Structure formats: C-alpha cells, structure tokens
Amino acid sequence: MAILSSAASLVNKAVSSSSRAQLRTIATILFVDASGIDGQLLKPPAPDPEPEPEMEDSPGSLQKSLSQRLSRRVNISDLENYVRMALQSGELQRQHALFARGQTQPWDYGRLPENKSKNRYGNLVAYDRTRVVLKKLPGDEFSDYINANYIDGYKADKFYIATQGPRPTTVVDFWRMVWQEQVSVIAMLANVIENGKKKCEQYWPELGKEETHGAVTILTADVSVFADFTFRHFNVSCKSKKRKVSHLHFTSWPDHGVPFYPQSVAAYLKKLLLTPRGTGPILVHCSAGVGRTGTIILADICLRMAAAEGAVDILGFQQSMREQRPNMVDNLEQYKLVHLVLLECLVEEPSSYPCDDTLPQLINMLNESGTLYKQFKRLQEVQWLDQALKPPSGAQVDKARIPQPTNKDRCSNIIPGYNGRVYLTRYPLEDTTSDYINAVSVDGFRTKDQFIVTQFPLNNTVGDFWRLVLEKNIPLIVVLNEIDMSDKSLSMCEFRPLADQPLTPVPYLTVRLKQQSHNAIWSVITYQLTDTSVTTGLPQQQIVRMLQLSGWQANCDLPPNVNTLLQLWQEVERLYSGKCPILVTCL
Structure with missing residues (x-):
C-alpha cells in the first residue's frame, strides 16, 4: 500500500483544502531533496498515433507557427469546474485544434539522405533548432544526428529530452545520448511489441544480464513489476566511469488509445516524482516520441507549475512544446487525459494510507469523521470523469x-x-x-x-x-x-x-x-x-x-x-x- 508523503505548505494560493494538501505533497516531492540533487516531479504518458504515410515536402508545405502566445491560466481551486465545463462545451477540442499536425519548424538536417534511415517514421523528424546534437564519431560526419529534441520545462531550459523508441540501428546512438547528456531517468511509455507490431527495440538486457552498445555497457540490476508499470535499475558504465539509471516503464497504455482511467497514470507519476533526476534531462520516449511522450511531459510541466504557483497553464505549455518537436500531445484524447490526470493529482482526495501499526487507529478516525463516507460519495459525484475518455455516442465503435x-x-x-x-x-x-x-x-x-x-x-x-x-x-x-x-x-x-x-x-x-x-x-x-x-x-x-x-x-x-x-x-x-x-x- 502506498505511503502518503507529508509536507510543509509551500504554496500560498487560495485553494481548497484538498487541493492544498495535494500541492503540499507535490511541492515536497519537488523541493524537499537536501542532497543537492534537483528534486523534481514527473508526469504521465499518452498514446502514440500511427504515423501518417511519409510525404515529400512540397513548396509551401512548411506551416507557420502560431504568431501569438497562447495562455489559459487556471487556478487549482477552479480546475475541476474548468475541466468539466471545457469537456462539455468542446473547449478542449477547440484548443487542441489550434495546433496543426505536421512540420512547423525546419528539420532539414534530419531529412538528409545520410540521416533519413535514423528516423523511425519518415514524417516525424527532429527539428533543427532544438535537436540533441551528439558528439561526432571519428570518420562519420553525420554521427551527430539522433531523432531527439530538447523540451523546456517549467522555468527550466532543456529540462526534458523527447525521443523516438530506438531502432535496431540507433540503439548505440540512444546510449551515446544517455551518457553524453548525463541522463539518470528514462521514462518509457510504449511496449516493444504492440498489436503484433515492433514499436521499439529492447535496448536493455534482462535481469542480471549485461549488454554493450558502442562504448556503453548496461547491466540490469533490479526489476520491480506492477500491474501498469515495470521499474528497472541499470548500472551503466563507459570508459571506467559508472552511473545509475532508473528506467520507469509504463506498460498498459493501449495502442492508439489512452489508459482506461487516469488513476493508473497518476500512480506512475508519483513514482516518477520520487525518482531523483540528477543533473541531466529526463529522457521520455514512446514509439514515435510525440504522443504519449508529449502527454507525460505536458502533465509534468503543469504539476511543477502548480506546486510553485497554485495554477496551471496547459494551453500555454502545449504551444511551447509544439514549437520544439512536431505533434507533441498528438490527439484530442491525449489532451483530455492531461487535464484528467492533473485533476487526479491536484484535486482528488488522497486515498492511500500507511500500512503500519497506526492503520487500525487511522481507519477508526476516518470512519468516525465521516471521511470514508465522503470518499464513497465522491465516487458518485465524479462519474463524469469515468465517461470523459470513453468514445462519444456518435463515434465509430464496434x-x-x-x-x-x-x-x-x-x-x-x-x-x-x-x-x-x-x-x-x-x-x-x-x-x-x-x-x-x-x-x-x-x-x-x-x-x-x-x-x-x-x-x-x-x-x-x-x-x-x-x-x-x-x-x-x-x-x-x-x-x-x-x-x-x-x-x-x-x-x-x-x-x-x-x-x-x-x-x-x-x-x-x-x-x-x-x-x-x-x-x-x-x-x-x-x-x-x-x-x-x-x-x-x-x-x-x-x-x-x-x-x-x-x-x-x-x-x-x-x-x-x-x-x-x-x-x-x-x-x-x-x-x-x-x-x-x-x-x-x-x-
């Protein structure tokens, strides 16, 4: 049973008591680390789209980015009502439609003949301005390219790396990037095989085994399996230097969809939040590196903003991410999921308790205070949340x-x-x-x-x-x-x-x-x-x-x-x- 984090209040915004408690927990996870490691919080995933057939560029095909800055700041005390009304009115659909799919920034380097095969999908290429530039290998002029982009976080440049799932020919480049960028946390949001299709190369060894990719050697030291995720710890070495990397693998994201309930994503995020990120960026990938990847990064950014300001700006950060990598948070269901996950993290009452000697006393207190009844009644009040990610009545379903x-x-x-x-x-x-x-x-x-x-x-x-x-x-x-x-x-x-x-x-x-x-x-x-x-x-x-x-x-x-x-x-x-x-x- 999960143990609730206790925390001193770091947020002075006027929010409800339940929201304030959630913000205290998040703020603690983010900033309580006294070891010098930049303690930060981490968020959920969303599903990759099936990429469109590759199309050659034509004159005028490069779309312009939105010239105006978009913003929709929502205080946490207003978040539940805002999300409910935005779902009912179609506001979230209108917001997501503001961002055209496809290329909006130059990506010339990744489209060069020497680099084209390094892209898992030909119509999803790393933007030139924000791409991760690898150190060149001797005798290989184009070995600095990998399909990966830096993504800015909450008041932090290059806080994330968004990348595709490695191909068989890019596994070495993937580990070169992990080592070069001093990555300590990898968030993987796809499975190796989904619906019979290869979505990502397995770039790590089985438990207790060791593999070498290029100059980097990886040993899987520990594996913990849960219903919706698997957590691994890697011992990574290169040229006699050693590091530890946490691998947080969300395993139950259905192909071409979103998780059935946001609670599974919220639980994954709590683990992600408690994982020190070290000095390097958080590396996030799925298959294409845009849909599920964009969703987890967007939710993470907003949770950090909520901890600092008591408010979120999902629309504003969505625009920023789209300018750094194409198709981030690719579809409407993923955009909805971000809002629902934020509700789960910031508004819903905690329902997990420490499993220790104090549990019987705690249960009696919860029962006598009416808290258990309120929690059960709350399930009925938020039934609309259960319907939010289901196919609409007019949608084509089986x-x-x-x-x-x-x-x-x-x-x-x-x-x-x-x-x-x-x-x-x-x-x-x-x-x-x-x-x-x-x-x-x-x-x-x-x-x-x-x-x-x-x-x-x-x-x-x-x-x-x-x-x-x-x-x-x-x-x-x-x-x-x-x-x-x-x-x-x-x-x-x-x-x-x-x-x-x-x-x-x-x-x-x-x-x-x-x-x-x-x-x-x-x-x-x-x-x-x-x-x-x-x-x-x-x-x-x-x-x-x-x-x-x-x-x-x-x-x-x-x-x-x-x-x-x-x-x-x-x-x-x-x-x-x-x-x-x-x-x-x-x-």
Whole structure:
C-alpha cells in the first residue's frame, strides 16, 4: 500500500483544502531533496498515433507557427469546474485544434539522405533548432544526428529530452545520448511489441544480464513489476566511469488509445516524482516520441507549475512544446487525459494510507469523521470523469462489442462495460452470442488482469462458466457466498459435479470432483476438467481448486466476521500459482 508523503505548505494560493494538501505533497516531492540533487516531479504518458504515410515536402508545405502566445491560466481551486465545463462545451477540442499536425519548424538536417534511415517514421523528424546534437564519431560526419529534441520545462531550459523508441540501428546512438547528456531517468511509455507490431527495440538486457552498445555497457540490476508499470535499475558504465539509471516503464497504455482511467497514470507519476533526476534531462520516449511522450511531459510541466504557483497553464505549455518537436500531445484524447490526470493529482482526495501499526487507529478516525463516507460519495459525484475518455455516442465503435442485457445476466443493470469485457470462443460457432459471458477482467496490484469477476451461473450459463474456466486456464475459483439450493428466489442451480456424478456442461467437457476439505471458515474443493475437443485426439486434463467462504449469506452486505476476509485472502495467496487469472464469483 502506498505511503502518503507529508509536507510543509509551500504554496500560498487560495485553494481548497484538498487541493492544498495535494500541492503540499507535490511541492515536497519537488523541493524537499537536501542532497543537492534537483528534486523534481514527473508526469504521465499518452498514446502514440500511427504515423501518417511519409510525404515529400512540397513548396509551401512548411506551416507557420502560431504568431501569438497562447495562455489559459487556471487556478487549482477552479480546475475541476474548468475541466468539466471545457469537456462539455468542446473547449478542449477547440484548443487542441489550434495546433496543426505536421512540420512547423525546419528539420532539414534530419531529412538528409545520410540521416533519413535514423528516423523511425519518415514524417516525424527532429527539428533543427532544438535537436540533441551528439558528439561526432571519428570518420562519420553525420554521427551527430539522433531523432531527439530538447523540451523546456517549467522555468527550466532543456529540462526534458523527447525521443523516438530506438531502432535496431540507433540503439548505440540512444546510449551515446544517455551518457553524453548525463541522463539518470528514462521514462518509457510504449511496449516493444504492440498489436503484433515492433514499436521499439529492447535496448536493455534482462535481469542480471549485461549488454554493450558502442562504448556503453548496461547491466540490469533490479526489476520491480506492477500491474501498469515495470521499474528497472541499470548500472551503466563507459570508459571506467559508472552511473545509475532508473528506467520507469509504463506498460498498459493501449495502442492508439489512452489508459482506461487516469488513476493508473497518476500512480506512475508519483513514482516518477520520487525518482531523483540528477543533473541531466529526463529522457521520455514512446514509439514515435510525440504522443504519449508529449502527454507525460505536458502533465509534468503543469504539476511543477502548480506546486510553485497554485495554477496551471496547459494551453500555454502545449504551444511551447509544439514549437520544439512536431505533434507533441498528438490527439484530442491525449489532451483530455492531461487535464484528467492533473485533476487526479491536484484535486482528488488522497486515498492511500500507511500500512503500519497506526492503520487500525487511522481507519477508526476516518470512519468516525465521516471521511470514508465522503470518499464513497465522491465516487458518485465524479462519474463524469469515468465517461470523459470513453468514445462519444456518435463515434465509430464496434457496436458488437458493447453488450446489451440478455437472458444470460442475473441483473439487467449489471453487465460488462466496453473495456475489460471477457470473451469466450464461440460455441457453437454459428451462435453469434455464444462468445458472451457476464464477466470482466480486474487488475491486481502487481499483475495485469489478475482476476476475472463473474456472477453465479444461471441454468443457461453453466456451460459458459466452465468454458471460461477451461479457456482462461483458471487455477483457482473463489466463491464468496454460501450456496443455498433451497432458496428458489435466487435462481440458484447446481453448477458443480457431485462426488459420484460427473458434470458435462458442454459435450466436449467433463468436470469431476476429486477431493474436498472443510474447516469453520472455508471449503477447498478440487476438480478435474477433461477436454476432448483438442485436435491431438488425446483428452487434455486441467486441475482447478474452488475456495468457498462459509457463512456469508447472499442477502447480507457483509460477512459475519470481517477478519475472515483477511484469512481468506491469505489462503488465496497460498493456493494461487500466480500465472493465470483467479476467478471470483458471488451472487
């Protein structure tokens, strides 16, 4: 559980108490470092566009930059209302439309024949004025070019480097740049492979391994994996000199989109904020180095401004970035995301608490003061935030992917959303609805899609339930309710095999009870699944355990003893192999 930063107030602006608390936290992260390292804060990512087909320059194709300086300063106390109204009125769309895509500054050097192959995308080239100039290698006149630009920060020149994901032929240049510019923090916002396409070369070795690129040697010393990001520490050396580099890799940014919720980006930013940047720029890259890269840099700049002035100017800094590298914050959804992430960081109440001996006392205080109730009520008040990044009603989306209430749903108002829905293989193939099950994927703290949550099976969905277990290779089913077959009002059905009676939920699948054990808190039942649909002709067998909690009746909101949930969680940890999803179900 994350630990909240405590801080003295460094901001004297008139803002709300919750905003003031957030600003204190950010200001502390930014300026509390007494070691001489320039403590600074770091921000979120946004998705790369699929670059347009490369086009040759034609007379008059070089667009002029906006001649007037743009600005829209918003005090933090007004930020929530401003963002809400700007989304509803289309103001953010009008602002983003002020910046034309494509070239607005000379980029002649990067378009030279000797340098053209160094650009991942031919229509995204480093501007001449702000490009990072590498020291030339002996005998190579053009070895000073890399597709990277300096980006100014909040009252700080060249605070960032925005660059593309390295190509196989530019990995050496990438590490030359890291060493030359004394980079201590690399923020990576793309995956090596996305939707089957290579988006970036893996320029680092696996844990405990060492690689040498040119004169620079990299050792991956440490790796920490979480649901939305992976943090690595590199030991980097060159000519007997050694440095440490932090690699903060956001791994859950969907290709051609934005993260489903800004909270994941905010959590990544907090880690980024706590990572000392040393004396060099923060290096930020995705694939093209403009969309996701621009989003994280823009949010970071605004958070630094908020800590210093109690206000943000997203529009003004967006203009500045576009003058230093093309297409920064490439699309409208990324521009919206910046605003939502700033709300999450600056306005929303903190909801993480220290997991230590003071936690029980803290929880009692939060409950008695009404804070927990206010937090729960706040979730309803900000439902508009959850809709902000969803496709508009008139947008072209796959209507077939948006489920409608069916006879497979226990409750017509509880159906899977557009994102996170779990799909089954069609069976039978001609039944276009047979891929549907009322289930969604849920992230764990360290593992993406660690859980699948579903309803208790109905008579007509028992086959779907066990197909889900088989297809997703579920090792553990957690049942949170007592199963009372005598209560006809609950539409209960027997979806488990009996000791002497195997279950055949679909023709190719048989489920057998193998063993069971019981105690006062739960039961553990082991089943064997036999799948005869495999093309090898040999039945495939799978073992799955069911952990059923005792005593929690279907008509009760809470279990009889809250401590049993902690004991249940500990048993889940013991039984879980950590490879495939855990299936969790209740009425």
